[in-house]
Amino acid sequence: MFPRDTGLLVGKVLQGETRTLARVLSMVENGDPLSESIMHDIYDPARRSLTVGVTGPPGAGKSTLTCRLIGYWRGSGRKVGVIAVDPSSPFSGGALLGDRVRMQEHASDPGVFIRSMGSRGHLGGLAGSTRDALELLAAAGYDPVIVETVGVGQAEVEVASLADITLLVLVPGMGDEVQTMKAGIMEIGDIIVLNKADRQGIDQLESSVMASLELLPEGSHRPPVVRCSSLTGDGIEELTGEMDGLLSGILDRDSLVRRRTTLILESILREKGRHMAARVVEARFGSIERAVDLILDGKTTPYGIGVLLSEEHASKAGD
Ligand SMILES: Nc1nc2c(ncn2[C@@H]2O[C@H](COP(=O)(O)OP(=O)(O)O)[C@@H](O)[C@H]2O)c(=O)[nH]1
Ligand SMILES: [Mg+2]
Structure with missing residues (x-):
C-alpha cells in the first residue's frame, strides 16, 4: 500500500542519516500523508x-x-x-x-x-x-x-x-x-x-x-x-x-516528560479541531491525562491518537 518504505525511512532517521532526515523533514513540512505514520513510529516520550x-x-x-x-x-x-x-x-x-x-x-x-x-x-x-x-x-x-x-x-x-x-x-x-x-x-x-x-x-x-x-x-x-x-x-x-x-x-525528568507529552498531544488536538478532538479523546480514553498515561506507557503516541481522530472525522463526514 505504501509507495515509499516508511520503515526504512524511520530506521535511517534513528541512525542519524542526515539525507533521510532532511527528506523526512520536508515530508512533514509539506504535510505528506505518510508523515503522521512516520512520526508515530519515531515518537519516543x-x-x-x-x-x-x-x-x-x-x-x-x-x-x-x-x-x-x-x-x-x-x-x-x-x-x-x-x-x-x-x-x-x-x-x-x-x-x-x-x-x-x-x-x-x-x-x-x-x-x-x-x-x-x-x-x-x-x-x-x-x-x-x-x-x-x-x-x-x-x-x-x-x-x-x-x-x-x-x-x-x-x-x-x-x-x-x-x-x-x-x-x-x-x-x-x-x-x-x-x-x-x-x-x-x-x-x-x-x-x-x-x-x-x-x-x-x-x-x-x-x-x-x-x-x-x-x-x-x-x-x-x-x-x-x-x-x-x-x-x-x-x-x-x-x-x-x-x-x-x-x-x-x-x-525533574518525569515532570519534563509528562509536560512535553501533554503539550504535543494538545497541539495535535488543536490541529484536528479542538472540541471534536477533545470529545473523542475523552470518550476513548476517559481524559487527556489518561491518554497521556497510555502514551507514557508506550501503548500509543500523540500521533497515533491523531490518526484515530482523523479516522473519526472521516467516518463522521461519511455519515
Ligand atoms: N553590539 C551587538 N550586536 C549584536 C549582538 N548580538 C547580535 N548582534 C548583531 O545584531 C544583528 C542582528 O543579529 P541576529 O543574530 O541576526 O538577530 P536575530 O534576528 O534575532 O536572529 C547582527 O548584526 C548581529 O551582529 C550583541 O550582543 N552586541
Ligand atoms: Mg535570526
Whole structure:
C-alpha cells in the first residue's frame, strides 16, 4: 500500500542519516500523508534530548546567540540541532540567508544540523511543523535541539512553549516595548536574556524588564535575567551556567516528560479541531491525562491518537 518504505525511512532517521532526515523533514513540512505514520513510529516520550527555544524580536541577536550556544555544546562533544523558524518566508529561503551565512562556521561540522522551517502544507501550520521537526532531530540523536523563532506573537509563543526551556532575548532600545508586553510573553521565557550588553541602554532595559516582572501575578514564575553580548561572548558563560542550573534543578525528568507529552498531544488536538478532538479523546480514553498515561506507557503516541481522530472525522463526514 505504501509507495515509499516508511520503515526504512524511520530506521535511517534513528541512525542519524542526515539525507533521510532532511527528506523526512520536508515530508512533514509539506504535510505528506505518510508523515503522521512516520512520526508515530519515531515518537519516543522518554527521549533524552533536550529542546531549547530561542525567541525574541527580529534583530535581537537570536541567531548570533544560537551560534554561541552551538559552540558551547560542541565544545563538550554534543551533536547540536538547530531549527530556524521563519513565518514570513514559506519557502524559507531568502530571509534566512543572513543566518545561514552567520552559521556557516558550523555548517561544515557534521555534528551540527541546521534546518530552516516554514509551514507550507502542514495542517498544524508553523507550530505543527516545528513540533514534528523537534521530535525528528531529537530522534536522530541531536541533543540539544535549538529552535530559533522570530518575533513574540501568538504563533511564536506556541512554538516556543514546545521547547523544554525557552530563552527570551531582549535588547536595549526596546524599553517601552517591554513595558507594553503582555505578562504571558514575559512568562514564556524560562530565562530572560538581555543581549547586546555591550551597547548603551542596557541598564534601562534591565530596569524595565525588572519592573514588568514585578507586575506578574503573585506566585508566578519569575525567570532569571542574564546580561550578555553574543557579539563579544561576554556573559555567555553565565547564561549557560544558568541554563545548566535550571536543567539540573527545576525540571525533574518525569515532570519534563509528562509536560512535553501533554503539550504535543494538545497541539495535535488543536490541529484536528479542538472540541471534536477533545470529545473523542475523552470518550476513548476517559481524559487527556489518561491518554497521556497510555502514551507514557508506550501503548500509543500523540500521533497515533491523531490518526484515530482523523479516522473519526472521516467516518463522521461519511455519515
Ligand atoms: N553590539 C551587538 N550586536 C549584536 C549582538 N548580538 C547580535 N548582534 C548583531 O545584531 C544583528 C542582528 O543579529 P541576529 O543574530 O541576526 O538577530 P536575530 O534576528 O534575532 O536572529 C547582527 O548584526 C548581529 O551582529 C550583541 O550582543 N552586541
Ligand atoms: Mg535570526
